[in-house]
Amino acid sequence: MKIIMITPAQPGSKAGNRATAERWELLLEKAGHSVSVVTQYNGEACDVFIALHAWRSVGAIRQIRQSWPDKPLIVALTGTDIYLHQHEFPEDTLYSMEEADALIGLHELVARDIPARFATKLVTLFQSAQGPEAYPLPQPALEDAGFGVCVIGHLREEKDSLRAAYAARLLPDDSRIQVWCAGKPHNEEWQRMAEQEMERNPRFRWLGELEQDETRQLMANSRLMVISSVMEGGANVVSEACRAGLPMIASDIPGNVGLLGKDYRGYFPVNDEKVLAEMLYRAEQHPDFLATLQAQVSKLAGRFVPEREQASLEQALNLAVQRCSERV
Incomplete structure (x- = not known):
């Protein structure tokens, strides 16, 4: 046709x-x-x-x-x-x-x-999304810099793009978590917010808008992804993370639950950086929790x-x- x-x-x-x-x-x-x-x-x-x-x-x-x-x-x-x-x-x-x-x-x-x-x-x-074969190996320098957490998507209100950064401010001093955010700002205000967050938050780095190969390298360097959106129709980055075997902590909105399932262990309440910080720290400090999330996303990969x-x-x-x- x-x-x-x-x-x-x-x-x-x-x-x-x-x-x-x-x-x-x-x-x-x-x-x-x-x-x-x-x-x-x-x-x-x-x-x-x-x-x-x-x-x-x-x-x-x-x-x-x-x-x-x-x-x-x-x-x-x-x-x-x-x-x-x-x-x-x-x-x-x-x-x-x-x-x-x-x-x-x-x-x-x-x-x-x-x-x-x-x-x-x-x-x-x-x-x-493409499978694991499409993703490069982690870059040792970045991988050794800490426990990498990526946030991928345009910076805008619907994505609540800086929630992981706010959560990172609440982490204990012994945490090695670093939040790497990639995405084009929706407007000048979002750009200013991201730049100001970098100035005041040593755990946060905004990378700007990346090309596809750069985004895949970022995912390969990361131990975890955060999907903090307040509304989603079904984010393709969730598909990409599942196919890449990258664990996620996601807001408990229908658009995430409708992809990952009600039994997924990595949900946090929308806009709640306190619970998100607790889950990030748990993923860093407890390998069994991170392994559970990884097993769940890998099991879901066939959907995508x-x-x-x-x-x-x-x-x-x-x-x-x-x-x-x-x-x-």
């Missing part, structure tokens, strides 16, 4: 939506489809439309439905769609959900957080393989085509 995929993230962007669009493009083309990834829709014809982000893509979705009402439409739901925009901007966000022939959710708890009437058209898709993600994309395509044919 000829597919047009719309994302708000521009070419070259390291935003999650762009990475998702480009990965889906490769997977769908591998399955024999023809895919065009665009940031603006100009009325072109195709067999199926895929829109990443219900709220940000609503203009294109309205145009698609006006120009081609008989074409299948798939809408992929982001964390801000589910946990922010459907409440702040319900008219536009729910319009996109309503008009979609199929919805893609990126963790297994999405169904409980969107209107029940959409459950029959929801497909759960776990984003994939490309073959499974490709099969979920095909499931969404088939569902959209079927529901569209019934609708028209």
Whole structure:
């Protein structure tokens, strides 16, 4: 099929939506489809439309439905769609959900957080990542510098990006934990906050935005990753950590629990740097706890393989085509 995929993230962007669009493009083309990834829709014809982000893509979705009402439409739901925009901007966000022939959710708890009437058209898709072979060996100089904890993702409110840094301030003097944060600041205020945190917190270093190979080296150098988000639609960095065998301590939000499972041992309450500090110290001081987390993420790695993600994309395509044919 000829597919047009719309994302708000521009070419070259390291935003999650762009990475998702480009990965889906490769997977769908591998399955024999023809895919065009665009940031603006100009009325072109195709067999199926895929829109990443219900709220940000609503203009294109309205145009698609006006120009081609008989074409299948798939809408992929982001964390801000589910946990922010459907409440702040319900008219536009729910319009996109309503008009979609199929919805893609990126963790297994999405169904409980969107209107029940959409459950029959929801497909759960776990984003994939490369396996351990894609990651380099740790760099001895950094590995010997302390117990490395990485935080990866754009610096912004939804990610609560400095929570691990705040937790590091509370650690006992005998801790060797170092927090390494990689990501582009959302604005000048976030850049200023990160720079000020480095000045006052000897356990914290902000690395800025890294290239993919640099990010993988950072993960290889780290003993642990922190996912401190207050909302997530299903962060791909969780997939990457599981496939790399990197243990995580994650906020107990649906977007993390829906990927790691209710039985995962590494959750902390949102915005709670005190509990996070206690868990970080426990991971550093008690190898059995760290080994438990590592065993759990390694067991979950099979969820996040490309073959499974490709099969979920095909499931969404088939569902959209079927529901569209019934609708028209």
